[in-house]
Amino acid sequence: MANERIMIVEDEKIVALDIKDSLEHLGYSVPCMTSSGEEAIKIANQCHPDLILMDIVLKGNIDGIDAAKVIRENYDIPVIYLTAYSDERTLQRAKLTEPFGHILKPFDERELRTNIEIALYKREKEKEKLFDHEKWITSLHNNFGDAIISTDNNGVIKYMNPFAQALTGYTKEEAMGRQICQIFKVVCEGNRCAEDPTTKILREGAFFGLDDNTTLISKDNTHIPLDVIGSPITNKKNEIIGTVVIFYDITDRKKIERSFRSFEVAYS
Structure with missing residues (x-):
């Protein structure tokens, strides 16, 4: 691997510059350096x-x-720890952040390169697994028996x-x-506009049933119950980042319900 961008976080300036020289000698670029966690x-x-x-020890x-921990959770950037300390408590804290080395x-320099190569390889494999998982999810949704629309928090469609x-x-392109x-x-009963499903999800969480007698008005003005x-x-932090709306045509169910009502009226 070459030309990967590696950030250095080291509070001893001489050590940081020495690491930078080693990285550049190995073919990596060092676009940023700092000495504090913040x-x-x-x-x-x-x-x-x-x-x-x-x-690990910083200003x-x-x-x-x-x-x-913050970087991994928010930006998903892999981290290799550099430390002169190897006590058990520090190691246990470090493990919880899922470091790559x-x-x-x-x-x-040889040890540095080996750890970097392994970390970058692991990262690449993680991306491949994520890509395969996303393809599997998309395939599953595409073949799901019901209609699915997903949005971001602002109700903007991201998948259909x-x-x-x-x-x-x-x-989908439209x-x-x-x-x-x-x-x-x-629309719902009385031909009123039904509530925006994204708004309802963000307010109430999961729901089953948007409104009474919900009817979809399609692009060609077909009315579908x-x-x-x-x-x-x-x-991962249980924060809402979007919504998924699942809906299905109940025209046949409505026909059966009307038939039963007609039957009941005829024989009452």
């Missing part, structure tokens, strides 16, 4: 390196372990499966990036 978090978000070499109010000072396209009459209420046009289910999408 700055490391800030710069990682701005610099977006491929890997961070993080000293400032937070150490390298705390900084690595741990190098004890002093270290030589073929069944949703068929019911609404809008293609729908992506638009507000869900522009594509998923629904629906059942609607809504659910939030959350991240």
Whole structure:
């Protein structure tokens, strides 16, 4: 591997410059360096390196372990720890942040390169697994028997499966990036506009049934009775980052219900 961008977080300037020289000699670039945990978090978000070499003992109010935890959770950048300390308590704290390596000072260039290569390889494999997982999820949704639309927190459509396209009459290309209420046009009993499902999810969480007698008005003005289910999408910290709306045509059910009512009236 070559040309990967590696950030250095080290509170001893001479050591940091020595590591920088070693990295550049090995073919890596060093776009950013800092000596404190607080700055490391800030710069990682701005610099977006491929890997961070993080000293555990740092200047400032937070150490390298705390900084690595925030960076891993928010920016998903792999970290290798650099430290002269190897006590059990420190190691246990470090493990909780899921580091990609741990190098004890002093270290030589060969050891540094080996750890970096392994970390970058592991990161690449993680990305491949994530890509395969996302392809599997997309395939699952595309073949799911009900219509699915997912949005961000602002109700902007991010995904729409073929069944949703068929019911609404809008293609995925027409729908992506638009507000869900522009594509998923629904009315309820009394021909009132039904509530925006994204708003309902953000307010109430998961729901089963959007409103009484919900009807979808498709692109060609076809009226389709629906059942609607809504659910939030959350991240690792259980924060809502989007919504998913599942809906399905209940025209046949409505016909059966009308037939039963007619039967009851005829024989009452």
